[in-house]
Amino acid sequence: xxxxxxxxxxxxxxxxxxxxxxxxxxxxxxxxxxxxxxxxxxxxxxxxxxxxxxxxxxxxxxxxxxxxxxxxxxxxxxxxxxxxxxxxxxxxxxxxxxxxxxxxxxxxxxxxxxxxxxxxxxxxxxxxxxxxxxxxxxxxxxxxxxxxxxxxxxxxxxxxxxxxxxxxxxxxxxxxxxxxxxxxxxxxxxxxxxxxxxxxxxxxxxxxxxxxxxxxxxxxxx
Amino acid sequence: xxxxxxxxxxxxxxxxxxxxxxxxxxxxxxxxxxxxxxxxxxxxxxxxxxxxxxxxxxxxxxxxxxxxxxxxxxxxxxxxxxxxxxxxxxxxxxxxxxxxxxxxxxxxxxxxxxxxxxxxxxxxxxxxxxxxxxxxxxxxxxxxxxxxxxxxxxxxxxxxxxxxxxxxxxxxxxxxxxxxxxxxxxxxxxxxxxxxxxxxxxxxxxxxxxxxxxxxxxxxxxxxxxxxxxxxxxxxxxxxxxxxxxxxxxxxxxxxxxxxxxxxxxxxxxxxxxxxxxxxxxxxxxxxxxxxxxxxxxxxxxxxxxxxxxxxxxxxxxxxxxxxxxxxxxxxxxxxxxxxxxxxxxxxxxxxxxxxxxxxxxxx
Numbered sequence: 408x409x410x411x412x413x414x415x416x417x418x419x420x421x422x423x424x425x426x427x428x429x430x431x432x433x434x435x436x437x438x439x440x441x442x443x444x445x446x447x448x449x450x451x452x453x454x455x456x457x458x459x460x461x462x463x464x465x466x467x468x469x470x471x472x473x474x475x476x477x478x479x480x481x482x483x484x485x486x487x488x489x490x491x492x493x494x495x496x497x498x499x500x501x502x503x504x505x506x507x508x509x510x511x512x513x514x515x516x517x518x519x520x521x522x523x524x525x526x527x528x529x530x531x532x533x534x535x536x537x538x539x540x541x542x543x544x545x546x547x548x549x550x551x552x553x554x555x556x557x558x559x560x561x562x563x564x565x566x567x568x569x570x571x572x573x574x575x576x577x578x579x580x581x582x583x584x585x586x587x588x589x590x591x592x593x594x595x596x597x598x599x600x601x602x603x604x605x606x607x608x609x610x611x612x613x614x615x616x617x618x619x620x621x622x623x624x625x626x627x628x629x
Numbered sequence: 630x631x632x633x634x635x636x637x638x639x640x641x642x643x644x645x646x647x648x649x650x651x652x653x654x655x656x657x658x659x660x661x662x663x664x665x666x667x668x669x670x671x672x673x674x675x676x677x678x679x680x681x682x683x684x685x686x687x688x689x690x691x692x693x694x695x696x697x698x699x700x701x702x703x704x705x706x707x708x709x710x711x712x713x714x715x716x717x718x719x720x721x722x723x724x725x726x727x728x729x730x731x732x733x734x735x736x737x738x739x740x741x742x743x744x745x746x747x748x749x750x751x752x753x754x755x756x757x758x759x760x761x762x763x764x765x766x767x768x769x770x771x772x773x774x775x776x777x778x779x780x781x782x783x784x785x786x787x788x789x790x791x792x793x794x795x796x797x798x799x800x801x802x803x804x805x806x807x808x809x810x811x812x813x814x815x816x817x818x819x820x821x822x823x824x825x826x827x828x829x830x831x832x833x834x835x836x837x838x839x840x841x842x843x844x845x846x847x848x849x850x851x852x853x854x855x856x857x858x859x860x861x862x863x864x865x866x867x868x869x870x871x872x873x874x875x876x877x878x879x880x881x882x883x884x885x886x887x888x889x890x891x892x893x894x895x896x897x898x899x900x901x902x903x904x905x906x907x908x909x910x911x912x913x914x915x916x917x918x919x920x921x922x923x924x925x926x927x928x929x930x931x932x933x934x935x936x937x938x939x940x941x942x943x944x945x946x947x948x949x950x951x952x953x954x955x956x957x958x959x960x961x962x963x964x965x966x967x968x969x970x971x972x973x974x975x976x977x978x979x980x981x982x983x984x985x986x987x988x989x990x991x992x993x
Contacts, residue, residue, distance in 0.1 A: 486907075
């Protein structure tokens with residue numbers, strides 16, 4: 408089989424080579440042609456990308472670790488580690504994205520703002536309906552929403568994929584509790600959200616427009 | 630191959646950067662996380678009986694009272710404590726009480742009765758073979774000494790103080806209607822001639838409930854005489870929780886400490902995020918630490934080293950830490966059968982029966 412275009416090869420490589428953990432995130436990104444992104448970038452964009460990635464990764468890492476970690480001896484300490492790990496990946500990916508695609512960082516910032524508003528509204532609804540919730544929970548809802556909103560597309564697709572997987576496991580494995588299914592859904596959201604930061608950075612990498620035509624021979628096992 | 634190698638290089642570059650950041654993370658973040666995590670261990674301490682809590686004042690001489698050592702926890706717990714009545718203790722002997730002889734079995738059951746929703750009287754009569762006719766309890770042929778560890782027991786009494794609405798007042802429990810009388814824990818104990826140790830955790834609604842004020846909390850009911858009463862106020866998460874412990878004895882002096890505990894289902898969204906979903910882990914750690922503290926105090930080792938207090942995080946789980954046999958039962962409110970708090974309790978109590986692995990959220 409011959410792959411004759413760079414974009415097709417790009418797409419094939421992404422589909423086959425990205426780590427499994429980033430599958431959900433990759434799903435949200437169409438395997439389209441690599442964008443010859445020529446956006447103006449600056450140190451400010453890198454800083455903003457890094458900050459957003461750090462924050463979004465920390466929130467998503469924390470959310471993804473909540474339920475799986477609650478089944479380990481380490482418990483909440485484990486959640487801190489997943490949150491920190493998410494922050495580190497988000498920071499690295501955010502700085503990289505800021506360096507290659509300022510627009511993508513702007514879009515993430517806009518998503519974080521929308522996420523904050525939506526999360527705050529959800530927190531306010533909880534405050535009004537559950538006695539023990541207060542204004543602190545409204546803020547917490549906003550903070551969670553901002554973290555998710557900064558990488559909304561990947562997070563939502565990851566959440567969807569994780570939900571389906573969680574439900575499938577719940578239905579097929581008797582010892583798999585419903586909270587575990589929720590945990591898998593949240594992990595999917597984490598993987599999708601953080602993964603999308605990484606994939607966006609990879610996808611936005613400028614490609615030399617004068618690149619040579621490429622013919623590659625690839626054998627696919629069928 | 631250009632694109633492949635290019636992407637490969639990108640990944641390597643990202644990996645390299647991640648690797649560098651990861652190293653920084655390992656140097657800075659992990660020690661911070663560990664330090665923070667260690668700070669979350671909750672050492673419990675004996676609480677003075679003269680603090681602003683009516684239950685503690687009146688029962689301080691009889692009850693060993695333990696609570697978290699964090700002032701913020703104590704302040705919140707005190708606000709809740711002021712809305713409930715004092716603990717109830719009834720350890721008078723009843724004629725039907727059989728002695729617990731060495732080698733004889735004892736029945737121990739734990740049940741969250743959800744206020745009056747659980748027919749405790751019916752359970753005692755049907756399952757424990759003790760008929761509880763008013764003032765004349767009579768055991769049947771299958772009667773054996775028993776201990777009941779009850780959660781969400783309620784008490785209706787005028788000694789429950791009037792209270793103003795506020796965050797420390799919880800709504801009434803929404804009980805499923807059932808046939809039969811709704812009898813509170815104190816009257817059940819009297820009617821069945823049982824020993825009682827009841828410590829209310831919180832108010833059962835601000836309003837008068839069937840013309841009486843109510844509080845609710847954990848209780849121990851037994852056909853055996855109870856002694857060595859202990860109340861353990863758990864670290865505050867969503868509601869005030871007070872675990873209760875007492876000791877029963879065989880005729881030759883062997884002792885069994887029984888504990889009734891109830892943990893929170895969930896805390897607030899803010900705490901969920903800031904503490905990493907540690908609600909039950911924190912309360913369980915508090916309970917285990919308090920039980921260890923009790924043992925250390927009893928053994929005169931209250932000034933012992935930090936090493937002895939590392940429980941339940943000590944690695945050597947095979948070393949017995951309890952000087953008397955201890956049985957903990959309760960409603961742990963875990964979200965799954967494998968939760969951290971369950972693991973910690975299994976580590977602390979290695980002789981516990983193994984889990985059946987069944988999920989509690991599926992119909993059996």
